[in-house]
Amino acid sequence: MVSILNGKNRGVFSTIFLYHLFLFILIGVALAISGGFLFGFYARDLPPAPSFSSLKGRASTSTRIVAADGMILAEISGETRQWVPLHAIPRRLRYAFISVEDARFYEHGALDGLGLLRAVMTNIKAGGIKQGGSTITQQVAKYFMGGERTLDRKVKEVVLALRLERNLSKDEILELYLNLIFLGKGAYGVKAAARAYFNKNLDQLTTAEMALLAGFAQAPSRYSPSRNMEVALDRRRHVLTQMKRRGAIKARELREALAEPVILRGKKDYYNERTPYFTEYARQLLIEKVGAQGFKKGGFLVETTVNPFVQVKARQAVNELAFWQDKRQGYRGPEASFAGDNINRFIRASEKHYGEGALAAGRLYLGVVVSVDRHKATVRVGKKEGTIPLKNMRWAYRYRRFQGVTDRHITRVDKTLFVGSVIWIRVSQEDHNLYYLEQIPRVQSSLHVRDHRTGYIIAMVGGTDFDLTKYNRTVQACRQPGSTYKPIYYSLALARGWSIYKKFSDVPYSIIDPATGKKWRVANYQYAHNLSDAAKEKIMNHKVTLESALVWSRNIPSVTIFQALGGTRVASWAKRFGFTTPIIPDKGLALGASCVKINELTGAFSVFAQSGRLLPEISIKRIRSARGTIFEDRTVPEDAMLTTMDRLTRMVALVGKRQQQAIPAKAAYATSRLLRKVVTEGHNEPIQETHVIVAGKTGTASKTMDTWFSGYTSRWAGTFWLGDEKYERPLGDNDAAHLTTAPAFGRFIYETSRFYPLYEIPWEDPVSGFLREKTPHVAKNGRIPHLHPPKKKIPLAPR
Numbered sequence: 170m171v172s173i174l175n176g177k178n179r180g181v182f183s184t185i186f187l188y189h190l191f192l193f194i195l196i197g198v199a200l201a202i203s204g205g206f207l208f209g210f211y212a213r214d215l216p217p218a219p220s221f222s223s224l225k226g227r228a229s230t231s232t233r234i235v236a237a238d239g240m241i242l243a244e245i246s247g248e249t250r251q252w253v254p255l256h257a258i259p260r261r262l263r264y265a266f267i268s269v270e271d272a273r274f275y276e277h278g279a280l281d282g283l284g285l286l287r288a289v290m291t292n293i294k295a296g297g298i299k300q301g302g303s304t305i306t307q308q309v310a311k312y313f314m315g316g317e318r319t320l321d322r323k324v325k326e327v328v329l330a331l332r333l334e335r336n337l338s339k340d341e342i343l344e345l346y347l348n349l350i351f352l353g354k355g356a357y358g359v360k361a362a363a364r365a366y367f368n369k370n371l372d373q374l375t376t377a378e379m380a381l382l383a384g385f386a387q388a389p390s391r392y393s394p395s396r397n398m399e400v401a402l403d404r405r406r407h408v409l410t411q412m413k414r415r416g417a418i419k420a421r422e423l424r425e426a427l428a429e430p431v432i433l434r435g436k437k438d439y440y441n442e443r444t445p446y447f448t449e450y451a452r453q454l455l456i457e458k459v460g461a462q463g464f465k466k467g468g469f470l471v472e473t474t475v476n477p478f479v480q481v482k483a484r485q486a487v488n489e490l491a492f493w494q495d496k497r498q499g500y501r502g503p504e505a506s507f508a509g510d511n512i513n514r515f516i517r518a519s520e521k522h523y524g525e526g527a528l529a530a531g532r533l534y535l536g537v538v539v540s541v542d543r544h545k546a547t548v549r550v551g552k553k554e555g556t557i558p559l560k561n562m563r564w565a566y567r568y569r570r571f572q573g574v575t576d577r578h579i580t581r582v583d584k585t586l587f588v589g590s591v592i593w594i595r596v597s598q599e600d601h602n603l604y605y606l607e608q609i610p611r612v613q614s615s616l617h618v619r620d621h622r623t624g625y626i627i628a629m630v631g632g633t634d635f636d637l638t639k640y641n642r643t644v645q646a647c648r649q650p651g652s653t654y655k656p657i658y659y660s661l662a663l664a665r666g667w668s669i670y671k672k673f674s675d676v677p678y679s680i681i682d683p684a685t686g687k688k689w690r691v692a693n694y695q696y697a698h699n700l701s702d703a704a705k706e707k708i709m710n711h712k713v714t715l716e717s718a719l720v721w722s723r724n725i726p727s728v729t730i731f732q733a734l735g736g737t738r739v740a741s742w743a744k745r746f747g748f749t750t751p752i753i754p755d756k757g758l759a760l761g762a763s764c765v766k767i768n769e770l771t772g773a774f775s776v777f778a779q780s781g782r783l784l785p786e787i788s789i790k791r792i793r794s795a796r797g798t799i800f801e802d803r804t805v806p807e808d809a810m811l812t813t814m815d816r817l818t819r820m821v822a823l824v825g826k827r828q829q830q831a832i833p834a835k836a837a838y839a840t841s842r843l844l845r846k847v848v849t850e851g852h853n854e855p856i857q858e859t860h861v862i863v864a865g866k867t868g869t870a871s872k873t874m875d876t877w878f879s880g881y882t883s884r885w886a887g888t889f890w891l892g893d894e895k896y897e898r899p900l901g902d903n904d905a906a907h908l909t910t911a912p913a914f915g916r917f918i919y920e921t922s923r924f925y926p927l928y929e930i931p932w933e934d935p936v937s938g939f940l941r942e943k944t945p946h947v948a949k950n951g952r953i954p955h956l957h958p959p960k961k962k963i964p965l966a967p968r
Contacts, residue, residue, distance in 0.1 A: 242444050255341075310327075381404075528601060658739045844930075882918065
């Protein structure tokens with residue numbers, strides 16, 4: 170018997186249930202229809218699904234600037250990233266991210282409803298966000314769609330994620346994800362993050378370090394161990410537990426990883442550590458060449474010309490000269506002065522800053538004086554104490570702001586330092602309990618060196634401290650060159666047929682300036698305090714030859730020569746050497762009163778070295794794009810780093826391109842002979858001591874606000890500058906370039922060239938073009954010159 174139930178006989182509960190079931194089905198169908206319509210609407214607005222290679226190419230990567238030998242100078246761009254293929258990423262590292270970010274990555278499609286539900290339940294139980302709901306595919310889509318948080322953008326992300334799943338393999342999506350994800354410290358992708366946090370390659374990471382990196386994926390700043398170690402360890406524990414649960418690691422490996430301490434070893438700051446001024450200069454040039462947007466995109470390999478060894482020596486030489494000269498001017502006082510409990514507060518802050526480690530010899534530290542007497546001061550730096558004896562701070566007499574007094578000494582420590590004085594110290598290399606009083610130099614110095622055979626910049630030091638000032642004095646400053654300008658117009662005289670034996674009066678005289686009506690007394694700098702009697706006799710004659718006038722840098726005959734040539738003619742001639750700064754052709758130009766840039770002065774002396782040829786300055790040899798194509802190539806065939814094929818390619822590319830002949834070869838040759846005699850016979854004993862074959866010229870601007878040495882070997886040309894860039898205080902009333910920049914240049918050139926074979930100067934015959942001296946000389950028996958104050962105080966005449 171079959172019974173048919175009448176709908177009218179159903180109960181109230183059944184009726185309500187069926188009603189709501191029908192309603193839910195109706196809503197579901199409506200949502201499905203509207204969802205399909207919405208998907209189609211947004212799908213039409215989005216471009217076709219990109220390929221894996223195009224997605225990879227759209228990702229920003231870091232730009233690498235490297236030295237001539239391939240050493241990394243900087244990794245810069247909007248996003249620091251080094252792309253690494255999936256097969257080069259350790260399997261365990263991949264599963265560390267998958268375990269915590271998207272455990273069902275290889276099982277679901279673009280969206281994971283089950284994973285989303287599980288994440289919601291986990292977060293509710295934990296009372297916070299422990300798991301994210303987005304799949305790895307969605308996160309890749311989000312990167313390319315941008316970070317804007319709107320409903321419109323989220324829908325487009327879902328559409329793009331579905332397309333990615335349809336067009337790419339899971340491994341390709343995972344490779345994109347592991348290279349795109351931001352993991353803090355400016356690092357995008359796992360390779361950049363491994364360097365940023367641990368200074369390791371991916372294959373060097375431990376399981377614990379892999380888990381720590383994977384934990385950053387959700388919120389790098391929140392889980393950073395630098396911010397909160399306990400939170401970071403808890404997050405690492407969660408990642409490791411998930412890895413164990415999904416079989417990525419075993420129980421023993423879990424225990425070992427949980428016990429491993431977090432040791433952060435961030436990658437070195439190559440930018441500031443190695444060649445900050447040069448690297449910034451190269452960065453600015455790169456932006457000019459590729460544009461702001463291209464630079465932001467990144468991915469360039471910038472091959473520069475700088476020589477790391479020479480650069481290190483140049484930086485040492487600049488700092489050594491600046492610190493030495495600054496101390497000669499006296500002590501400007503402590504950085505601060507504390508009393509009472511403020512001293513203890515400073516000590517606690519110092520302990521926290523410097524930590525437990527030993528103080529490194531040679532580095533500057535900020536300390537506080539805790540006791541002092543007439544013979545010594547006791548200084549606290551962090552948790553360390555050391556002593557500054559009187560002999561290590563005798564230079565610290567009171568600084569005179571507008572006076573050129575130098576080389577005075579103190580006799581008591583307690584007249585200069587007091588309890589609570591916050592001072593800079595340097596630790597002795599022989600005894601770490603012994604300190605030296607230091608101060609940050611107020612004077613500035615810079616050095617610019619180029620290979621005059623190629624035009625390559627091989628060293629650039631734009632100041633004493635890039636952190637204090639980014640101003641690059643080698644290419645931005647315009648300073649008065651003093652007598653280093655004399656060879657420019659002497660070469661004009663020689664080009665016009667003047668004999669080096671032509672004689673000129675050396676008797677002081679006065680000139681009336683027709684514009685101002687003021688009297689200008691032309692006189693010479695007196696070197697009598699450190700010259701032999703024979704040398705004095707050579708330079709004190711009333712009649713001197715053109716050769717002697719340049720060798721001994723005599724102002725009086727130089728002004729005479731300048732006036733005979735004519736200021737306008739000299740200014741026009743000087744432009745041939747590559748000077749871009751305005752040249753004022755008045756009588757002051759004879760003594761270098763018209764400012765020049767340091768790198769351009771180096772280029773001018775390179776003209777003498779290269780038989781009158783002017784080579785363009787090159788700092789970036791080659792730029793490669795992210796795809797490896799050469800964007801720009803300025804290499805020269807003589808470049809030792811080129812392959813045979815690259816060298817042949819450049820030879821072909823340069824066929825028909827001739828070097829610019831700035832001045833006649835004979836004039837350059839004759840001037841080069843004189844500049845060699847400036848060193849061998851003139852007042853450049855410190856350079857003579859090195860036995861390195863050098864030609865060059867010193868220069869001292871009026872009131873000793875600037876001192877220079879510009880010179881060259883058969884290999885390099887360089888300019889060393891020291892000065893008071895505020896034009897506030899003379900370097901020293903009795904100072905000149907032969908006491909400051911000439912010895913400093915000698916020390917630098919000795920350190921970098923004493924084992925390198927150099928030819929006698931001039932080495933190229935102006936007619937035949939062959940080497941005059943075929944046997945190079947090696948300065949093995951030379952010695953490094955010392956920086957020392959003048960032996961006798963004498964008045965300084967205008968120069």
